Every structure is written in C-alpha cells, then in structure tokens.
Amino acid sequence: MAAGRAGARRVGTARGAAVSQIQGTPSTPRRSRRRKSVAIAYEPGQGDGAEPQRPRWEPKHWQEQLQRIREMRRSRDAPVDEMGVDKCYDTSAPPQVMRYQVLLSLMLSSQTKDQVTSAAMLRLxxxxxxxxxxxQMDDATLGRLIYPVGFWRNKVKYIKQTTAILKQKYGGDIPSTVEELVQLPGVGPKMAHLAMNIAWDSVSGIAVDTHVHRISNRLKWVKKETRYPEETRVALEDWLPRDLWREINWLLVGFGQQTCLPVNPRCSQCLNQDICPAAKRP
Structure with a gap:
C-alpha cells in the first residue's frame, strides 16, 4: 500500500509538471504558489507582533452619572423646559417661518437668560x-422689541444682516447645514447645531453652551480640561454615543440652571455627589 501511495504521488507530480510545461510556465510546487496568492487576516492583537486595539476612552462612572441626572431632571421644570428656544417659535406658522423664528430665538439667546429671550420673542x-x-422694521424699533437681551445693539445689526442674506440667498428660509449656518452674522456653532436639531430635526452635533461646558469639565467627561465650549463639543463627540447627542444639551442645561450652578453649586442636593470629581462633600 505504501508503494502504491508513493506511485500515486509521483504520477500527480508528473502530471502537474506536464501541465505547467504545456502552458509555457515553469513547474512550481503548488504550496509555494498558494502562499503568494492567499492573504492571511489576523485578528487585532494576534500574529506578527500586532499591537492590541486600544478601547476608546470614556469617563469613569459616566453612565451612572447620566442616569442620575435624568432622575434629577425628571420633573422638567427648569427655565429651559418652559421658556427655552424650542418653546419660543410659533408652531402653527408655515415651516419656513417657523425655522426663521427658531434661528432668531437662538441669536437672541446668546448671553441671555431664557426668561428674557422668551419675552423678547413674544414681543416680536x-x-x-x-x-x-x-x-421692513427700522433698527430703533427692533432694538426696543428685543431689549434687554444681552448685547442687544450688536444683535440688531446681526439680525438685520442675517435676515437680508436669508431673503437674497435662501428665499427667506434658513440654511440646512451647519457649514452654511455658521457663515451667517451672529450665528455660532452651538446655535447652528441647535438650529439643525429644532428647525430641521437633524442631529448634526452636540450643542455646547456654558452649562454643558461647565458640567462636562466638572464631571471629567473630557480627557483633559477644556477652556472653550467648542473644545468641549469636540471632546464629547469623540466618545459619547451618537444616540445621546440630541438629549445631552437639554439635560445638562436644565441641570446647570437648577443644581450644578456656576457659583455655589448645590452639591448637597445632587444625586451624583458621591461620584462627582468636583463635588463639595461635607
């Protein structure tokens, strides 16, 4: 039987060589060709000394902190809940008018309390x-209607300039991309992302205002301390699951208005006191 198998191997080798010679190619061992043509895929961290794939960074306790903030915000009775930008526009207006009112309320809200913004929008x-x-409104009238929002004189100028651009370039509507929105006078990244969310029902990014910026740093939801809201936005979007981007602004703004205050935060009332890096403990 051994001799028979050896004979079969010799016949197979001879046939392979013959086929190779007929096709005009040198006779090459089959194993060698296979090694050249078959790519071997290694799992991360296996084979050839490949480095293991590092897990994405995320803050310690963030899921528990988030769930506790949701619990604290369950009553939805912060100023942002009752007089925030998403409450300032006329829901019965045509979509184009509604979107314009959303953008104007965002422009007015910068450096302004929700109560003041809401009152100005009502007058408008x-x-x-x-x-x-x-x-058609003169600057003096517009100024009287929006006063006392923060930097109201500058906002009169920005509102007039932006409104003219919307009329000339967008047919009276607002742009539908962040890139175009931030080109408008008086419109920053936070306003643009909120406009996309509220006016266009599109999640383009996390809207970071002073509350979100402050709380994210206090909770250490950023790898290293950030100085500006836009830096915080980039840091948060790097790890926070996208399905939470829409919620996080509303959640943290109200939390910052009621509990995690800029000065003298009410740590004793906060459910996160035991797992907050910045908490003032008794």
Missing part, C-alpha cells in the same frame, strides 16, 4: 415675525 411675534416684517 406679536408684530408678526417673518423675514419680510424684520426687513
């Missing part, structure tokens, strides 16, 4: 708040 809406009505 009582005059009929549309692109055309604002373009």
């Amino acid at each position: 809406r009582q005059r009929g708040l549309t692109v055309d009505s604002v373009l």
Whole structure:
C-alpha cells in the first residue's frame, strides 16, 4: 500500500509538471504558489507582533452619572423646559417661518437668560415675525422689541444682516447645514447645531453652551480640561454615543440652571455627589 501511495504521488507530480510545461510556465510546487496568492487576516492583537486595539476612552462612572441626572431632571421644570428656544417659535406658522423664528430665538439667546429671550420673542411675534416684517422694521424699533437681551445693539445689526442674506440667498428660509449656518452674522456653532436639531430635526452635533461646558469639565467627561465650549463639543463627540447627542444639551442645561450652578453649586442636593470629581462633600 505504501508503494502504491508513493506511485500515486509521483504520477500527480508528473502530471502537474506536464501541465505547467504545456502552458509555457515553469513547474512550481503548488504550496509555494498558494502562499503568494492567499492573504492571511489576523485578528487585532494576534500574529506578527500586532499591537492590541486600544478601547476608546470614556469617563469613569459616566453612565451612572447620566442616569442620575435624568432622575434629577425628571420633573422638567427648569427655565429651559418652559421658556427655552424650542418653546419660543410659533408652531402653527408655515415651516419656513417657523425655522426663521427658531434661528432668531437662538441669536437672541446668546448671553441671555431664557426668561428674557422668551419675552423678547413674544414681543416680536406679536408684530408678526417673518423675514419680510424684520426687513421692513427700522433698527430703533427692533432694538426696543428685543431689549434687554444681552448685547442687544450688536444683535440688531446681526439680525438685520442675517435676515437680508436669508431673503437674497435662501428665499427667506434658513440654511440646512451647519457649514452654511455658521457663515451667517451672529450665528455660532452651538446655535447652528441647535438650529439643525429644532428647525430641521437633524442631529448634526452636540450643542455646547456654558452649562454643558461647565458640567462636562466638572464631571471629567473630557480627557483633559477644556477652556472653550467648542473644545468641549469636540471632546464629547469623540466618545459619547451618537444616540445621546440630541438629549445631552437639554439635560445638562436644565441641570446647570437648577443644581450644578456656576457659583455655589448645590452639591448637597445632587444625586451624583458621591461620584462627582468636583463635588463639595461635607
């Protein structure tokens, strides 16, 4: 039997060589060709000394902290819940007018308390708040209607300039991309992402204001301390699951208005006191 198998191997080798010679190619051992043509895929961290894939960084206790903040925000009775930007526009207005009102309320809200923004928007809406009505309004009247929002004189100028651009370039509507929105006078990244969310129902990024910026640093939700809201946005988007991006602004703004205050935070009332790196413990 051994001799028979050896004979069969010799016949197979001879046939292979013959085929190779007929096709005009040198006779090459089959194993050698296979090694050249078959790519071997290694799992991360296996074979050839490949480095193991590092897990994505995420903050310690963040899921538990988030769940406790949700619990503290369950009553939805912060100023942002009752007078935030998403409460300032006319829901019965045509979609184009509604989107314009959302953008204007965002422009007014910068450096301004929600209560003041809401009152200014109400006065504007009582005059009929549309692109055309604002373009026909003189600066003095517009100033009186939005006063005392923060930097109201600058905002009169920005609102007039932006409204003219919307009329000329977008047919009275607002842009539908962050890139175009931030090109408008008086519109920053936070406003652009909120406008995408509220006006266009599109999650383009995390809207980071002073509350989100402050709380993210206190909870160590950033790898290293950030100085500006835009730095915080980039840091958060690097690890926070995208399905939480829409919620996080509303959640942290209200939490910052009621509990995690800029000065003298109410740590004793906070459910995260035992797992907050910045908590003032008794």
